[in-house]
Amino acid sequence: MAPFLPITELYSSPSQQIYSFRGADWALLSNFLPDNLSIRTIRENYRSTPEIVSSSIHLAGPDASEMFSTRDSLGIPVKIYKSNRDSVHLTVQTIASIIKEWEQRGIGPDKIAVLTRSSNNAQIKRGLTHYDVPLAEGSFFASEVVQGALSHLRLALYPTDPKALDMAMGFPGPALGMLTRSLLDKERISWDELAKLISNDEFAAAEQAKALRMYQRHVYYQNCLRKFRDGNSLPWIIKDLLVPLRDTLMKEGVFAAANEIEQLAALSGEFDSLSRFMDYLRTEIEGVKYTEDGVTITTIHKSKGAEYQGVIIPGWIAGNIPVESDDPQTEQNLAFVGMTRAKDRLALTVPGSPPSPYLRGMRETSVIQV
Template identity: 40%
Template structure:
């Protein structure tokens, strides 16, 4: 079976995410089983958003998450142990160990890691590297293999190998496959996986915006990817922009490619021009940013609806100082959240309470679908009806398994097994920190986070684990953790972000500092991708957009293309 591919080019603000979720919901309404729908997107946050729109009924994964699912599927059928995915920090430790074992004196492990990443992500050959670097990398892979470990890129390597199995291909036939953020798919490491799935699918739809390709440094290349698409490809364009005012769209369009340079604004004009503000030096630029934000706040715009988007993270330091001077609250996007406000911490709390009291009904809502396994709002309602989820509901489902998907019954059995495993851990007499580490490991939360590449969340889990050393008992640690999870969150403030981290978000007002050569575009970076990045940043704005520059560097070469109103500050 081979199905034609449909490509939907969808520029910023076109309603792409809504369309993707709507198309999947249509398949569910037509009676397609959630098991027969696959969907991938670029980040775990985007996957969560789409899954929530679908009530959690369909598993939305990153491509790495999909790869790890395929590996688990194949290995478990063969009765083999699934490799453990290691963090970037652990991978570096393995590379350092490899260099030390070979007594290599003139090769830095970090350089070997970078060379290896370049070869794997861009399809190069190991033989092109220095012989000693080759030997270190070969030893690195030997160590991973001998200890049944897998690094992040290795997920895709192993998934491609597993998909060569005709039996696995046959099992996966007939899927409805939806791919989000296609412009950031690597033609070398990710497309070969999707291509195999496409050839056996009954529907294959990719959403992409080439004008927003900003991850070339990770191997994405739209031109090369397009050369691999089937000849009978059909294309649909979504060119309406529901996000930004006509002034913002007109200002950003000169930076867009053919997929987005004819965006049609849906919103009416507010008569607010896009500004490019020229100031004397970086300090005055930061001061202007603070003044502009204060003005927007006075106009009634909420702080969380204002964003400062910088090309590099270090540029935000001086902005933070300017905001502190005005007592304006702010948040660092992509910075480490409070340990206790992460969903992983709340799930860990649920599992620990389950270990302490195996009959505690109140934990079920927090653990039934974490790690995510497709038990969403609809399934929970089927299980619990109008009340809270209880053990009686789960036992009732087991008594009538034909009323529920196999996935649900399997998850219930897994939770019951965990109760027994946790009870053994509690009775084992292990030191508290070791016991909690074992409970977290059995929950499979670390495996899920590493397979999705969310190493920041893994670090947060480790930090949480370290806190337990201060407590005399599991009960006392749970009391402490419960109090912290319930503590009110910090006041939301102005969003400080890099341009990369702003992808997929939108704000009422956006300021982009450093709109000058050497910064935007950044020295040494690929020019087209820098233009895409500037386009992404400008199209995050809904109503107000201000670009700022200072005279430490010439104005950005992109600025001359843009129909913006240039102003000096302070005004003469």
């Protein structure tokens, strides 16, 4: 590194540090830097309007506390949408109305992003499709986990349905090999064929193990459903039923499986029966809306480095923005990063109370009661 120090430029923005970085030591790093080191603070913000910069500046650290926008004002304040209760349905309705309003003012869906503090944003994605809002990224309901979940839940509820068994074994496994299927000489696998497979030595041991695993899974499913009949909540049972699916997908490298199953369980809380929840899942899977020109829905973490003409950040209540953390500075940085992704328009929602402490000190805002 030493030969390059005379021509080395280091850029740092502590106000945008959104991952707790352990072990960093400026004093140690400075030992490698020349004594004639020059430090210059870049204060210009070329992205956001003066109103957006003014609203976010109180969240910035010393490195950005004097930041100013180089752009002309559009005369549009940051809008804060407040409601008296924490309702996902009301939040989605508010977000959808904001998107529709922006579209009427010439901001296309592909220029808009909804940034959430948590990755558990499936309810927002689902809700927006009901308002005919096109999504830019693959819908939550198009994921392997959700599609696999439907087949496995169907098998749990209707174990004698050969189609349910065939689907559960075909995706995401344990799938029988083509040779095994040809030897069984059946278009669709049934429990009788699996029993034949287990008891007949002409089949490979690995294939017999797959069949045995499905019988074990059947017993597991029935035990789970028995707990549901004994009074356990549907979200608890959904999570329990999908443990084998989660484990299979995790082994295949689908590491988001655990989180998506948590989201599925949360969604099921709106239903009073497993069959109704399954009907809902099937409808959502068949009605996935996806377009490259749609609205981006992602987390604030994933949005770092990106910019959008319009940004909506829901959930500005205490406990969500910021979450309770042993690193409050990182939480504050995260809010700052989210707000400064916006170029022209920024909207925040406050679903209930207590409101986020970060709202105190915001300037250039307009509060709207919903």
